[in-house]
Amino acid sequence: MSTAPTTAKPAPKRPVPVPNTYVKAQPYWDGIKEKKLLLQYCTETKQYQHYPRAVSNYTGKANLEWRESSQKGAIYAMTLTRVPQPGFEERAPYPIVTVDLDEKVRMIGLLLNCKPEEAKIGDRVKVCWEVIGEGQNYPAFELDR
């Protein structure tokens, strides 16, 4: 009888984004290096959009510039994640929130630095930063208290 070799599976890793895969958005990726959240701003309708796109979703034209977000908003929806995604095993269960930023765009992120029961829909939050992959900043949220 032979003994099967014990091959430990490598721990799953949290996915790390490859910038500019979806659309060219270098200012966004440059911004998060400095913990700044840059949003696209439609110069014609004077409205923001997020995530970045090739055209303004309001006019269909590329009349966009980049402006810095206040990084503040309110929880719009919230779920407690029971089945961890790859790279999140040690955190489960962990809360995820949809946030309405004050610039009138929506962002989805982890809610950090509180117990899930401390937060509810409507609560004010601000962006906080995690380091993922090889030193890449990535936005998350925490209660603004």
Place this chain on the structure above:
Amino acid sequence: MRPNDIAIVGYSEIKNVVKSGQSNFDLSGAAFSKLMESTGLEPSKIDGLAVTMPLTETNAFYANYMCDALGLSPTWLLLSALGGCSASGGVARAVSAIREGQCEIAVVLSSDNPTSRPRVPTGGYKSEYENSVGVQGPSGFFGLLLSRYIAQYEFIPEALGKLAIAQRDHAIMNENAVEKLRIPLTMKDYLDSRMISDPLRLFDCVMRCDGANAMLMMSTEKARKMGFKKFVHPVAYAERSNHLGHTMQPDITETGFADAGPRALKQAGMTPKDIRIFAPYDDFTVALMLKLEQIGFTERGKGCRYIMETDFSHKGTLPLNTSGGQISAGQPGLAGGGLNMVEAVRQLMGEAGERQVENAKNAMVTGIGGIPYGRNWSISNVTILEPGK
């Protein structure tokens, strides 16, 4: 639409199985073979094919490969890539193709095997802006959606439980349902089931499996000439993609059904009260409730009350997914979008056996395709079917 000129004259479905180990060509072949047997059609007569793009084979050549796998040489070929709307959207597009004379006899064929093969990465913006966040896939997004509904409207957990139980009772009568789901579900089981992505419970969610289904379509005139006796006519169809897509903070509980539902009903000259059988796409129970509200069976925010007062059994006032729906028969990936339509066709042909609905005079079938970022789902479609006379 001209209601009675096009007919679905045949259908087939294979048993839903978890980890079948089969490819999409195996599964589609099995459904196609059953369709050829049940209709007696010679495959050389088929000149139209709509193929649902599966989760596991998002391949630009997939429809060509399917023609090759089945030995078909169609004059009209469609790779229908509308997520869970692919099968019903394929039927609607086949209606147009037959009317335009691009083909005469079309098959709408769906298979998927997400429990046997890895799903292809979803692409788009997701790798940069979504996947690093750690959202628990579809159940994470529907957990977010349900949390918002609860914040805005009256919520009774037992209402969603009632939907799950009604469909489970139907799955027990469906020999093609995933075998391990064919056991009774009680309200206690539902309420005690573990949270998946709060406030979403286990029994609010589909269980993935492998499976396949097919429908055969042609003009009613041709069907009569060929000797078919049973027809089901698609009498109305409406679709909406990326609902409220030009806004950045839409009400996430607002679905494309608020648009597609009333439009389909208007085409058919019906109101919600006229619908006899409801066969909605059911990935999560909350989706069923939102559709009941926004198609107009009840008002916004009154979904729970309406559900508590309505009998959804096959003997009830609004029979709901009488084969168990995807939640209780299993969700064979994107082929799941065809399951509830096949059941509606079966009901309207009077072939549903012990779960047959009396006076099956019409059915409304819906589809849902795609889960976007910070919005409601991507594609909503509504088909209304009537039996031929």
